[in-house]
Amino acid sequence: MTPTTDTDHQHDSRPVALVTGASAGLGLALARGLAARGWVLILDARGEVALHQVAAELGQHTEVRAIPGDVAASEHREQLAAAARAHGRLDxxxxxxxxxxxxxxxxxxxxxxxxxxxxxxxxxxxxxxxAQLLLPMLSATRGAMVNISSDAAVEAYPGWGGYGAAKSALDQITAVLAAEQSTVRVYGFDPGDMRTAMHQWAYPGEDISDRPTPERVVPALIGLLVGSRPSGRYRADDLLAHSAGHS
Ligand SMILES: NC(=O)c1ccc[n+]([C@@H]2O[C@H](COP(=O)([O-])OP(=O)(O)OC[C@H]3O[C@@H](n4cnc5c(N)ncnc54)[C@H](OP(=O)(O)O)[C@@H]3O)[C@@H](O)[C@H]2O)c1
Incomplete structure (x- = not known):
């Protein structure tokens, strides 16, 4: 991790991302992709050891602030927002x-x-x-926020009602925020099935080795972050098919 001072921050124009759940799965794959592009990262996850391992790895490429905690705790969310404020910008x-x-x-x-x-x-x-804590900072940079969704938000899979209802409500929050915010791009992003701990949790004891890795969708997600697509809900497969059609 590169030590920085407030004076450095005043002159630091590198883009800054806050990624929650960044010690594994999609969050880790995204953090690696952003670090390779020189983004400054503020990362969280509950497990301190894994998160600090990620910070040590990515700290070789960029500035990383790792803040362990549970996103469901308002004090932890305040800590994340304070880190963004201390850095002086959030994209x-x-x-x-x-x-x-x-x-x-x-x-x-x-x-x-x-x-x-x-x-x-x-x-x-x-x-x-x-979002409530950070929209003003995102607005200042004309930045973007992404809420990771799921096909379980729109399909009625037996057993997926709790998770699916929560993601469906998140989709509606995304849509209404998008209608309310004129200076921040607000996206929902459905990554599709990915070979991760969460997916294995959903299919205990099953072989999930045929599912694609989360790295597959990172180009689509970063493309959304750095591009100029209008606010809305996007599926990784659609974005990847679109970019393949233009390559
Ligand atoms: N995998 C799929 O097939 C799939 C499909 C559709 C959508 N998604 C969505 O994609 C996103 C990433 O999922 P994933 O499969 O990559 O999950 P994952 O491999 O289980 O990783 C989840 C990450 O979030 C952290 N985390 C979990 N609960 C947290 C909490 N309360 N506070 C802070 N951090 C927390 C975990 O670390 P700790 O456990 O240490 O906190 C870990 O770093 C999720 O939004 C998921 O709903 C996944």
């Missing part, structure tokens, strides 16, 4: 951290309501909470 917020809820996935008729409340706190309330 991108990626609400990626998410929970699947209990596994095996229970049917809604038997879904423990305390578990449902937890899923809503992590997947829906926390992204809105971070």
């Amino acid at each position: 991108v917020l990626v609400n990626n951290a998410s929970t699947l809820g209990p596994a095996p996935l229970p049917p809604l008729a038997a879904y423990p309501l305390d578990e449902f409340e937890r899923v809503l706190q992590v997947n829906t309330v926390a992204p809105l909470g971070l």
Whole structure:
């Protein structure tokens, strides 16, 4: 990690991204992609050891601030926002951290309501909470925020009602924020199936080695962040097919 001072920050025009859930899966793949492009990173995850390993790896390429914590905790969200303010700019917020809820996935008729409340706190309330804290900074840079969605937000898969309802509510938050914000691009991004710990959690004991890695969708996600597409909900497969058609 490169030590910096406030004076450095005043003259630092490198773009800054806050990525939640960056110690594994899609968040880690995205953080690696942004670090390779020289972005300054503010990263979180609950597990301190894994997060600090990521910070040590990416700190060889860029400035990284790793802040362990749970996005569902308002104090932790304040810490993340304070880190962005201390840096002096924020170009991108990626609400990626998410929970699947209990596994095996229970049917809604038997879904423990305390578990449902937890899923809503992590997947829906926390992204809105971070948006509320950080939209002014994103507006100052004419930046972008991305809420990571899922096909479970729009399809009625048995067992996926808790997670899907939370992602569906997140999609609506994305859509309304997009209508309300004229100076920040607001995106939903459905990455499709990915070979990650969350996916394995959804399919315990099953071989998921045929699913693509999260690295596959990172070019589409970074393209959204640095491009000028209008606010809205995008599927990784559509964006990748579109860019393949132009290559
Ligand atoms: N994998 C798929 O097939 C798939 C499909 C559609 C959509 N998605 C979405 O894609 C995004 C990334 O999923 P993934 O599969 O990459 O997940 P993952 O491999 O399980 O990684 C999740 C990351 O988020 C962190 N995290 C989890 N809960 C957190 C919390 N409460 N506060 C802070 N950090 C937290 C985890 O670290 P800690 O556990 O240490 O906190 C980890 O770094 C999610 O929004 C997910 O809903 C995934």
